[in-house]
Amino acid sequence: MTAPTSAVDVNQPSLQPAAPTGRRMSWQVLLLVIAGALALTSIVRIITGADGITNVSQMSTALQLAVPIGLAGLGGLWAERAGVVNIGLEGMMILGTWFGAWAGFQWGPWTGVVVGIAGGCVGGVLHAIATVTFRVNHIVSGVALNILALGITRYLAPLAFEGHAGGSAKQSPAVETLGHFTVPGLSDGLRDLNNNGWFLVSDIAGLLGGLVTNVSWLTLIAVALIPGTWWILWRTAFGLRLRSCGENPIAAESLGVNVYKYKYIAVIISGGLAGLGGVFLSIVANPFYLEGQVSGRGYIGLAAMIFGNWMPGGLALGAGLFGYTDSLNLRGGSTNVHALLLLGALLLIIGAVYLVIRKKYAPSMITAVIGALVFAWYATTNEVPNQVVSATPYVVTLVVLTLSAQRLRMPKADGLPYRKGQGK
């Protein structure tokens, strides 16, 4: 990620893919794949009787858990599209949680949202100064920022929260809620449909029901930010210039783009988005700041972004996957994950068949064997230990990265230091 690009660079796929296939996949194929996955899930639900895996509450929880990850991922997307690797997302989220709750409990939740975003932006400014102006290694600066953010919030928390009702050195007083909304008729209708347990229909109803039941306004904003980001970055002149700084800053400069300015803007927006993710944790997901609340979500957001091939849509998918597996932790984890073992086994076997069709016999054998092992695990046990559940999202990410890292394409100048006028 950081080493200079070269012919033998092990960071880079040795062959550039002919076309970024992920993006060129037609809508029909994509819809077919999604429908197939849903159908498969539905079959698994019916076989195992684990209705929890697609019910409305599960999906609603999943959405709530996916939002902070998605916001962190969006933050990463903005920074990396401008060529700055942002591993400091974690620290910026921590700043967001603290500042959001600090302003929130005194002046109301919406002020909290604004101040939390500002807190994240401050982290972004620091990162931008270090990486853009001083050309410090991006990962090093990010790690430093994470340590600093942790220190600042830990130091400030007792000063700001002790002595207030419900506040302590590690926790802020309660913040008022931002308010939820439930789409009236639709939510109930979908929930009824979901409860019927019909094949496929109920599962889709569950998924949609989760999207319209008890949704926080902040969730709505966060979801809207994904197409919003896409539109700004891929459909405006500003976005084109910003992305050009991440792909080829020298060329961008030669066309009159102020590369430093765009990088600064991108990293500050990135910090703001991560801060918003933090605010979501400390105002919506919980009504207070708690030390250690972020617990690695910034890193996971980064992983979701890489999983999504540096594209907003893929990122949303990745965040959804994380949110879903995370939600399994909270709701009847062990039985539901046990049911998902069957899904995993089925997917692996389908993958094996696909590989046979593509005449890749050796990988196909390996996939089939792993599939069989997972199936054996499913068949011989009734429950999965909780620890397996909590490790699931991370393992899934590793597996997905392992399978797809060669096809991912990050912005070409991502993570490389750039000096004004270096192309001359």
Add this chain to the structure above:
Amino acid sequence: MKKFDKERVLLAVAGPVIALAVAFVLSAIVLVASGKSPVEPYTLMFEQLGFSDIQVLIINQASMYYIAALAVAIGFRMNLFNIGVDGQYQLAAMMAAVVGAHASLPAGLQVPLLLLTAVLTGAFWSGIAGVLKVTRGVSEVVATIMLNAIATSVIAYLWLPDVFGVKVGNNNTTGEMHESGWIGGIPVGDAGEIYGLVFLAVLLGIGYWVVLNRTRFGFDLRASGASETAAAASGVDPKRMVLTAMLLSGGIAGLAGLPILLGDTHTYSLNFPTGIGFLGIGIALLGRNSPVGIAFAALLWAWLDKASPELDFHGYDKEIAVIMQGLIVLSVVVSYEAVREWGLRRQQRRVGAELAAGHVLGADNNTTKEVAGR
């Protein structure tokens, strides 16, 4: 360039000195902003340095920081970011504790067995990231972050009573290790004991220096870090280097938790120190990846850690030490980069001047240096 160059020494020292000064000034500003005296916390913490029990605590803590930072530094030397030291040392300490509780050999065999367990566990965990990077091109940064999270789950699983766990009250432990695996400390009167494995840290530091500076492998590793293309052109297999460096880094990381495990706690419990791997990153940066520099950095960090609790008794918050650590890391990286560029410009100016004066540069390595610095 065997000749002693005063300016080069100045450059090497300037980075850390500027960084520390900036960090202390910034933390003083934080203190003033929160309405406290900006000087007293420092004097209090310096006073702590005089107490022998605090000195022992600092040395013990520093030994673990030192090992963790060495593990990080090996990766840094070839542009690899092993963010997973944290997971590696925790998992390794747990495995060592489990083996220590179940195997009972004479001390002469038990201790090497435990060390080996830790090294292999750490290397195995980092090796996963290494293999993924080499075979599938997965960024080691993301892979090790994931592996850290997975390690947490694995540890929680191993703590289950029907696996290896032993419940002591509310605490999860792995049961007491057999005494043959304990390593006695060096008693220092009332001040406590210095962990026996502090010497392991020292040995590792010497080993690190010898391997990097006096062996072919070390040369290849540093060459890969300086310029991967140049290293590949001179016959270094980059993939093998990545994997070896990852395994080595993980193996050393595995040892980071052992001084306290074998010297004091004798079990892996919920109270076992966490986060040493992340601190190791900061320490390695501050110490500029050099074994001596890291030693100083580790001692500084341990001092901030162990002297700061005293602040709580005087109306200050000990968290100021964490802020200081964060500020130090941030100012360190910025000042190193600034000093490096300044040195580079100085070099270029000198080359320019010599060229203008009509010297032939063929024998001087300044030109190559300049290109590599880019």
